[in-house]
Amino acid sequence: MGARIDFNCDLGEGCGNDAAILPHVTSASIACGGHAGDEATMRETLRLCHRHGVAAGAHPSYEDREHFGRRVLDVAPAEIARMVRAQIERIRAIAREEGVTLAHVKPHGALYNVAADDRAVADAVAATVADIDPTLALYALSGSELARAGLDHRLRVAHEVFAERGYDARGRLRPRGTPGAVIESLDESIVQVRRLALRGEVVADDGRIVAIHADTLCLHGDRPDAAEFARAVREALEADGIAVRPFGAAA
Template identity: 85%
Template structure:
């Protein structure tokens, strides 16, 4: 049984739920201009993180605001490195001004999923982070190419699992728009969370059991019921005796 887990949410995306979600999570991945967000939303989200004692991180993405960063773009690794670097630096400058330390980096959407499979993109992201600030943790899909790349670069890697996303038999997220990709039922999401946190496993779309390392648990903040989900997930974890703490902090 896992004694502890980080509970993170993607925030600063203009969905209006941030203030209601933040009291229930331990880490926030903040949109930094690629798929959503601007200087004002970054500053506001950082201030909320400071108010609630939530660890703040950068959530860089493909530069594709029109499709919320969820469309795969044909971008060379060196251009991915540039985008990631610029977005992290943009958030980091505001975070320094607000006196909020950055704790991690987590790619968003299509970039996250491409980096889970493509070694070159994964290496470009990990190398950029190692050069920019190797003290930052890298949040990566559990067991993915990005997790491997982060370890090889000497980074602290948080293997990430998802509260309300469906999995395939390889332990990858089912593509959005396909049946079962998003778990709409709160009860079903809670059941998946409990199984991931307590046993390190999830049921795939074909019924097989997939083992996954679960250092951090993600909830998407852009769903309209995200605040309700966040409150219920936190309560379920604590009821099961799971310590909910930011990744890398002392127990």
């Protein structure tokens, strides 16, 4: 079987690009009230996913709308579990009303990055997902503690890589605000995407080649050129003969 990958985007965050992005992706992680989103945006994004045949997932975060969920909050794992549960259950109820079955959960922002290295936080997220619905897939930074926790809690885990984020030598995302953390050039992003999808590797900030497993490729929907990136990335993947399918979908 040839190379294949899921292409996902974080949506429902009020950035205005969703309708233009969705025709090019196969999965969407939808903000569910923690860092962005409300009932209206969740409902509209779910409807768009249904219309375009895109797999829909929950995108829970720290409850921190002021900082878009990108600030680390000093909260205990039990409180993280409460926040994640409340957000997943909220969008899950709306999805049922819209005739959509949620396919996955992907933490957002600071919560995602903390769970990548902090096993207690990773377990809080994974255990909550498994308790709500063990058929949900867990999207986690490739090779992270969150990925390992998901497997330990018997979830299907999608090892996630990023189209337009820089990596360090550990295979972790470079912190936002540091040089090279965000890839602004579409051409540079396409080079990274092809390397990830075809060779399972990425060039780190120190020039090292880091092996990395890629089940799903993420594009951030809050960048102003996200629709252009989405179209170009999808075209590049397909031009290389890579099957772009939702995670877990039949070949």
